[in-house]
Amino acid sequence: MTLKEKLKNSQILLAKRPKGLPTKENFTFKDSPVPQPEEGEVLVKTIYLSVDPYMRGRMDDAKSYVKPFELNEMICGGIIGEVVLSDSDQLSVGDKVVGTLGWQRYNVIQESKVRKIDETIAPLTAYLNVLGLTGLTAYFGLLDIGQPKEGETVVVSGAAGAVGMIVGQIAKIKGARVVGIAGSDEKTTYLKQELGFDETINYKTSPNMEKALEKACPNGIDIYFDNVGGPISDAAINLLNEFARIPLCGAISSYNRTDGDLGPRIQTKLIKSRGLIKGFIIGDYADRFSEGIRDLSSWLAEGKLKYEENIVEGFENVPEAFLGLFKGENLGKQLIKVDEE
């Protein structure tokens, strides 16, 4: 019996498209054979799997920057794994790799679809976090669109999320005053005490977001890094300084809304402030990733950048961990440990 014959594969498929908030019923598990790698391919055992808010968009059947997930087909996302069979010159058995792979225990993929991980720089999970697309999203959104200057006020929503907490720390590195918005006192305390945010707001206990922001930002807002959309963003947009910038990274408060998501129109406010809003996804910066990884790695090595992860064990718990993102349960990156390192 070969190694491959001993392995058991399982996949997570999109069972039906959600209306509003997703539930477990939107997912289904399917036993599946372990495929055989052919020339230039490797068989990768999933170790860590990342669940991210943006994936909610792909569950809808709507025009977007990435194709929707297909019904009854496998979902895919960020995965760290180990090469267990190789027909590749580039990757050997035992190598740890990261890439966007199918949500299954075993993927066969071309060697070029994954990046080899150097564990001497940082632990494995960092490559789905500060040294992965999460860190790069924070880096390019803040620095390319936000362009923080020393002394400016940077407000981050979803500040205790994986992207948000890196945004705040990079803004501090650049000399800005940083205000983080999050959904629990535990999170706001963490941001202030562990990451050095200047001010924080617990939006769940702040009945008037605009007043809370006014108090936290006596000099107005120069950059609003937006991960959430909705009423928090409505309030922030009312306090923009002249020539303010809004990197638009996510809108988690809107993803599950089925009511039209009405809010005050922002055109007049943007004219008055001459504000800029720009949506982006990290793929737009693919040709500059090495620049971002270089800076993020140095800041990490210098101790200027911390990251946080919340790890759930077990492939069977992937759907629930994904659903937890919309309940604001995670501090930092939400990962699932599927198998041993």
Place this chain on the structure above:
Amino acid sequence: MTLKEKLKNSQILLAKRPKGLPTKENFTFKDSPVPQPEEGEVLVKTIYLSVDPYMRGRMDDAKSYVKPFELNEMICGGIIGEVVLSDSDQLSVGDKVVGTLGWQRYNVIQESKVRKIDETIAPLTAYLNVLGLTGLTAYFGLLDIGQPKEGETVVVSGAAGAVGMIVGQIAKIKGARVVGIAGSDEKTTYLKQELGFDETINYKTSPNMEKALEKACPNGIDIYFDNVGGPISDAAINLLNEFARIPLCGAISSYNRTDGDLGPRIQTKLIKSRGLIKGFIIGDYADRFSEGIRDLSSWLAEGKLKYEENIVEGFENVPEAFLGLFKGENLGKQLIKVDEE
């Protein structure tokens, strides 16, 4: 009796701040002495006076890029006039000048506050229109923020307004496909037949703006030059192509609203399209005006650029002409002829 003693001055003051749509009651006329120019100053007789939608914002007592008009104080705006008394080395009696002056028949101002007009290039009124802040607004908003490329689709709202019709023509010069939105068949016919717009939409007779835009823009929208805000902009934002740009010039549909101006939030759409929205006012480009004037003058001389004006006679009709802006009455620039050239 000196010339100055023979003249009669009258001013228009802000009598009260409007709630919603302004009315004649927001303005009052006041007789006033004709001031005497001192060293470096000139006395300018108002010939043409410009009324512009942005002035509505200054009637409110709200934080904005320009100070609000003061209650019981004179309103000011774009004026073309003739020097009738001069204590300046730079300007002589008989010179025609343009500048932002008080709404009165006679202004005394420093020579540096106005620009001398060269009537050999274009008729007087062009200097409040295509060769003035109006033309420059179209030029920098479209070219600096919009950055049209050959073959792209440019949608202009308020397309039959003074700025909008110049935007559309510059977009054509740059090789774009241009779709104009206006509020009457007379206007849309003018845009198509006289200015060469590729498609037009009369929003007043289009019950479903999004469908009308879809039909007019089979390849989606690359640039949406926004003069109006409101439901027209909601529809346009639903049809943005990847990396679309929205120069935000005006939001006339919002200026008089007192209901909170609710509309669908746009964050998710901007992330999906990676769209950019940027508010601007023409003063932001003051150090590049000569570049704009140079191009606008050549296009005008080459016959590539037409402009339109709607002239009402009589200083007493200024408030009514201003109110007409919000009824969509004007094709092109709304001017008031206050005195003979």
